[in-house]
Amino acid sequence: MSKTMQTPLRISKRRSSSNVRWVLSALVLCVAVAGFGSSAMADEANCTVFEIKATSGDGGIDAELKPITKKLKKPPFSAWKTFKVVGKHDVKAPQKKAVSISLDGGGKLGLLYKERSDAKGSKPRLRVGLTLDNKAGKRKADITLKVDSGDYTLVGQDADKDGSSRLLAIRCAIK
Secondary structure, X not given: OHHHHHXXXXXXXXXXXXXXXXXXXXXHHHHXXXXXXHHHHXXXXXEEEEEEEEEOOOXXXXXXXHHHHHHHOOOOHHHOOXXXXXXXXXXXXXXXXXXXXXXXXXOEEEEEXXXXXXXXXXXXXXXXXXXXXXXXXXXEEEEEXXXXXXXXXXXXXXXXXXXXXXXXXXXXXXX
């Protein structure tokens, strides 16, 4: 009698074990598909780059720079009084593919949207690589930033011969 009791028990253990494996496999597949879907969502960032000429003379801040007015009024940018847009570039930056932008003031900006990270209840954050080459092609900056999607970052360039300075205001956003 004990043998007949053990046999059904063994069969049910095997069935239970195979059911658990099947459920775990399905769960792993769902997590993998969900992860793939979220990275596919953010495979491109829409970026805007403003080239700005900053001088110490009175003149104010161009209307196009309204979103960054507060940043421009704080040090170290408060050393200048006039901020004029001399170039604007709207680019799409595919994830993990560098985009090169020829700057109107000379030189090149390399922009690389590396990855997206999400924290519950906050804006998505982007990891973005920037390279900045001067007119002669010499690398002046190579930096990686972590920024909130849609926020501006300000980067300085070389000073011009007339004593003015060049700044870049860079904003990348994802949906």
